[in-house]
């Protein structure tokens with residue numbers, strides 16, 4: 001555990017040339033420009049996906065303040081506890097030419113940030129900053145309006161660079177290798193939890209730094225989209241929804257769902273599985289630049305509704321993915337934002353009529369004229385010998 005935390009703090013060392021510029025030095029300037037455009041005088045980013053996106057520095061949020069201050073018009077600086085200095089310098093942040101300002105245990109780091117940054121009318125705080133820190137900054141910067149940093153950063157983070165797409169592709173291949181092993185673990189008599197333990201081990205064995213979630217939803221549980229693995233014993237005739245993902249050492253995430261059957265599935269299940277597969281195909285075929293995100297959702301919903309299962313497709317079609325498993329853009333009715341090349345998101349329609357259900361999920365990236373799928377393990381119904 002300690003070794004793992006140390007490795008994470010040392011930052012990502014690319015093994016692949018394609019990933020070498022995952023954290024380019026010009027990103028700070030781009031973010032400062034985006035902050036100005038969003039009407040923010042500065043961004044204050046505590047540990048989390050935004051800090052990692054801008055600097056490559058990956059560390060856990062603790063009560064001791066670590067904060068990147070990025071003024072819209074001036075150079076950025078990183079305030080960090082003195083005891084973390086070695087980790088900061090060892091991370092990609094150490095190579096950005098960023099001023100690093102250490103604080104000692106008796107200093108007030110919030111006041112240090114405020115004194116250096118001067119008077120601001122509006123500041124964008126990391127969306128996931130702890131409330132306690134938000135309030136400390138409110139006191140240290142009286143009269144400064146607080147907003148969220150995502151108003152500035154979402155546009156950058158949504159449009160993946162080629163290096164980010166390569167990192168997502170690496171994640172997709174890793175989770176595909178896990179799915180390829182799943183049929184061997186789905187045996188009648190085993191519990192969902194036992195299967196989930198095997199899967200979690202494979203997620204890290206296949207190259208992820210962490211296994212972030214493992215959904216094994218069998219039989220009636222398959223009708224609950226976010227069912228957590230429990231003590232239910234797998235049986236012949238079950239459909240099993242397996243939705244799994246993790247975070248790679250690069251920081252980029254995987255997320256892939258396949259539905260399996262143990263022995264012969266119920267006949268109505270087999271019928272709507274084919275409808276679902278066609279719907280997932282139609283949604284992927286609808287992806288191209290200029291198409292509103294909600295049109296992809298509609299493309300998935302149409303064949304499912306036409307077959308009479310519309311009321312059982314109870315969630316949005318997808319979510320963006322990158323340094324977070326769920327991020328912009330959301331593929332949902334009401335999101336008219338046009339897709340652009342480089343946007344990466346899931347396409348994951350589901351049908352949950354009970355006493356069984358199914359979902360198929362791939363991560364796709366919008367290209368100049370369509371999309372590429374980053375998950376390519378078979379979407380045919382895999383029937384495991386019961």
Ligand code: ZN
Pocket residue numbers: 226
């Ligand atoms: Zn989900």
Ligand code: ZN
Pocket residue numbers: 255319346348361
């Ligand atoms: Zn997903």
Ligand code: ZN
Pocket residue numbers: 243244245255256257361
């Ligand atoms: Zn998923």
